Structures are given as structure tokens and as C-alpha cells.
Amino acid sequence: MEREVKREIVKAGRILFDLGLVGYTSGNISALMGNTIFITRTGSKLGYLSEKDIVSFTLNEKIPETASVESIVHRAIYASTTSTHIIHAHPPHLVALSLIQRKIIPLDAEGKYYLKEIPVYRARNPIGSEEVAEIASSVAKEHKLILIRSHGIFVHGNSWDEVLNIASVAEKSAQIIFLTAQIKNYSLREKK
């Protein structure tokens, strides 16, 4: 069972990396089994994980130093929802839009269907902070995708397919917003 969870995290890491949603050593992934969180090690390469890169600890235990710096946020989400799967990624188009918009409203049908709108949450310290953990625990019930300004997303749910799909749809929607803006600028120039 434990091996199965670790194997699934390895697989999810590869998919997240292949989708271009994380850089070489960025992002992190976790799963909850009973009272135990399984999470990627700090600095691990999500596209090239092995089972040794996965650290475990219980919800009430002190977070081990080897665990991802975002463990505090993962734990806050598990504590406030019934979710069992979390991914944290840095999708470039979403992060870019988070710098200039307070909420991102998808233009494409799929994005609208899955997400409706994506609020942008600001934190003074956006990485591995108590502040982000507090934001996450207060909004996680309402939002499966939590976008932190200038940093990235936390997506939680009850299967890898669910969380990976939400992350991928959100980034595609952000990309479509950029493409649409470019087309609009282009056609304006053509009319001159």
C-alpha cells in the first residue's frame, strides 16, 4: 500500500514535469493515507523521482527537515478538507497573469467549465510560509486550485487525474488568455 502511494507520486511527478508545469527541481507532490502524509523531499526533481525521494510524517507530527518546504501548506489543506492528493506547481502563464490580475477568468469553454474563475491570493512571503498555509486553510474548502501571486498553484482533490487535470486546464486557460490578447493586438495593427 505504502509502496503503491510512492509509485503513484513518482508517476504524478513525471506527468507534472512533462506538462511543463514545474521546472527541474521545483514543485512538490503529496498524498494522504490515513493520518500519514507522503511528500516529495526538498529539492527533488519531480520529473525524475524515485521512491527514496518521498518522505512521510503524520498530520500531528513535526515536519521533518528533509520534507518539501511547502509541507506546511500541504498539511493545512489536508487538515481543512477531505482531499487526499495535492500538487504544487509553477505554471508560467498562470504565474505571469497572477502578477497583473486579481482574479483570472478563463475565456475558453473547458476552463470555464472546470474553473469559472481563479482568485489570486497575495502573500508577503509566498514560499513555504505560515501565511500561505493560513490562506490555504481558509480557502481550500471553496477552491480546489489556490493560486499564490508570483509563485504558483496548489491543487487538491481525491485522485491524481483530478488534480493534474485541474492544473493542466488552468494553465491552458491562462495560455489562451495570452494568445487571445496577442491576436487582438495583431488584428488591430492589420486594420490600420
Ligand SMILES: [Zn+2]
Ligand atoms: Zn513553489
